[in-house]
Amino acid sequence: xxxxxLLRTLAADNARHAPRVGAVxxxxxxxxxxxxxxxxxxxxxxxxxxxxxxxxxxxxLKFAVTLSLAIPAxxxxxxxxxxxxxxxxxxxxxxxxVGLLAVAIGGExxxxxxxxxxxxxxxxxxxxxxxxxxxMSLPLLAGALFGLRHGAPSHPALAGAIAGLLSAGxxxxxxxxxxxxxxxxxxxxxxxxxxxxxxxxxxxxxxxxLRY
Amino acid sequence: xxxAMAGDDAAYHRLLKAVTPVLRAAARRGLARAxxxxxxxxxxxxxxxxxxxxxxxxxxxxxxFAPWLFAIARNKLIDALRRRGRRxxxxxxxxxxxxxxxxxxxxxxxxxxxxxxxxxxxxxxxVLQSIAVxxxxxxDTAAKFSMSEGAVRVALHRGLAALTAKLRDK
Numbered sequence: 385x386x387x388x389x390l391l392r393t394l395a396a397d398n399a400r401h402a403p404r405v406g407a408v409x410x411x412x413x414x415x416x417x418x419x420x421x422x423x424x425x426x427x428x429x430x431x432x433x434x435x436x437x438x439x440x441x442x443x444x445l446k447f448a449v450t451l452s453l454a455i456p457a458x459x460x461x462x463x464x465x466x467x468x469x470x471x472x473x474x475x476x477x478x479x480x481x482v483g484l485l486a487v488a489i490g491g492e493x494x495x496x497x498x499x500x501x502x503x504x505x506x507x508x509x510x511x512x513x514x515x516x517x518x519x520m521s522l523p524l525l526a527g528a529l530f531g532l533r534h535g536a537p538s539h540p541a542l543a544g545a546i547a548g549l550l551s552a553g554x555x556x557x558x559x560x561x562x563x564x565x566x567x568x569x570x571x572x573x574x575x576x577x578x579x580x581x582x583x584x585x586x587x588x589x590x591x592x593x594l595r596y
Numbered sequence: 597x598x599x600a601m602a603g604d605d606a607a608y609h610r611l612l613k614a615v616t617p618v619l620r621a622a623a624r625r626g627l628a629r630a631x632x633x634x635x636x637x638x639x640x641x642x643x644x645x646x647x648x649x650x651x652x653x654x655x656x657x658x659x660x661f662a663p664w665l666f667a668i669a670r671n672k673l674i675d676a677l678r679r680r681g682r683r684x685x686x687x688x689x690x691x692x693x694x695x696x697x698x699x700x701x702x703x704x705x706x707x708x709x710x711x712x713x714x715x716x717x718x719x720x721x722x723v724l725q726s727i728a729v730x731x732x733x734x735x736d737t738a739a740k741f742s743m744s745e746g747a748v749r750v751a752l753h754r755g756l757a758a759l760t761a762k763l764r765d766k
Contacts, residue, residue: 385710387616389728390642393756394649395609396727396734398600400753402653466654468667536651538671595764596651596671 402534405465409458409531413554416527420520420555428516428562437566445488446560446571453481453579454553461528461546465535467596471542478549488568499567507565510574516562517555517578518585524551525586529593536596544590548583555582597661601652612645619644619669626673632680638706644672646709646760679766712762720755723748 437443456477463469492504507513528547537543556575565571600608623637623644647668655664713721719741726737734752738745 385642385706385713385728387638387642387645387706389731390645390709391609391612391616392731393724393728393752394612394645395605397649397749397752397756398605398608399603399749405654466656466664467651467671468659468663536647536654536668538667595675596647 405532405535406462408534409462409465409528412527412531413524416523417554419523420558423516423520423523424558424562427519428512428559430561431564433564434561437564440566442488442492442566442568443560445484445568446563446566446575447557449481449484449488449568449571450553450556450560450575452484453478454550454557456480457546457550457553461532461543461550462535464537464539464543464546465532467536467538469538471539478546481553485568485572489572492568501569504565504567505569505573507567507570507574509563509565510570513559513563513565513570513574514578514581516559517552517575518582520555520558521548521551521578521582522585524554525582525589527551529586529589532590532594533596535594537590537594540594541587541591543594545583545587547590548586549579551586552579552582597652597655598657601655601657612648615648615665616641616645619665622666622669623673626677630677632677636676636680639708640673640676642706642709643676643763644669646756646763647672650757650760675764708763708766709759712759712766715762716755716758720751720758723751724755724759727752 431437460471460474460477463474464471525548528551529544532543532547535543556579565574597608597611600611620637620641623640624634627634627637627640648665651668655661713724716724722741723737723743726732726740727734732740734745734748737743738748741748743751
């Protein structure tokens with residue numbers, strides 16, 4: 385086929401309008417979310433003392449941390465879905481949860497914690513945390529990758545890793561309401577490990593499925 | 597591009613025609629720099645044009661057009677070189693330095709799109725061939741195959757998307 389013929393064909397297909405990447409991403413996350421919620425209600429559920437825990441600032445802080453990961457990661461992944469997009473100038477958004485955690489760890493130190501440091505760090509739920517967050521992330525990650533396929537990221541592995549961050553952030557938000565370990569030290573250790581795992585899976589998958 | 601996105605098909609056709617020589621020159625230059633023969637350049641040009649077409653919704657109408665276009669071009673050139681198993685070194689200047697004036701006006705044929713066309717389902721192939729090769733309009737194509745115009749549009753779009761996927765995963 386010569387190129388003039390191809391041009392004519394493309395022009396004939398101009399009537400077809402694709403939705404924005406953001407709309408497709410939101411829709412596919414909404415489709416995937418019930419699966420993650422199903423995993424949550426089947427295997428985890430909210431912690432029984434959730435009504436009293438709400439008054440504990442360190443419990444509430446977990447949601448601030450996980451959402452401050454998920455929402456910027458959504459913004460960055462949409463940015464990266466444009467071919468000419470670079471990470472430069474956007475990476476700091478992903479440091480917001482890190483900053484929050486650092487402040488929280490400092491705050492807990494100053495308040496004179498009730499338990500020794502290692503007890504707070506290791507907690508009671510480290511294994512559950514490491515398995516539940518990735519398990520609840522996977523449907524969301526699949527949804528995020530499906531949505532981002534509609535875009536055109538020039539760095540598919542990076543875009544996949546960010547998709548991993550956003551799905552881990554959302555899954556960790558669910559998990560935070562189950563887990564009875566509220567110390568920022570626990571969150572900084574185990575949530576981070578679980579998130580890194582999901583992000584690595586996202587990068588590997590992204591390198592394959594996000595090429596355009 | 598703005599009027600093309602607003603539904604002006606003729607403006608879209610003009611835009612694609614105008615960028616093609618620029619892309620062709622850039623592809624040749626990129627191939628030469630990588631030490632690859634230039635005979636592949638038209639395949640790369642068609643690859644880029646397909647991606648531009650299918651991903652044009654990722655262009656932000658507030659943003660400049662050239663960086664978006666050249667990012668896609670660069671990506672496709674790297675893909676093509678990688679497929680040949682060569683060391684990839686693409687200089688962004690390959691694209692930035694090209695001036696529209698220095699390119700020759702011409703059309704050339706390429707093998708890859710034509711080869712993949714043969715692997716499409718019958719209906720998509722018929723529609724694509726009718727519009728591309730016979731220069732038939734959507735309406736004439738619909739009449740020729742006794743399809744509705746909507747069905748022709750769908751077959752056309754699916755055919756182009758399938759072609760692109762086949763070229764990418766080759």
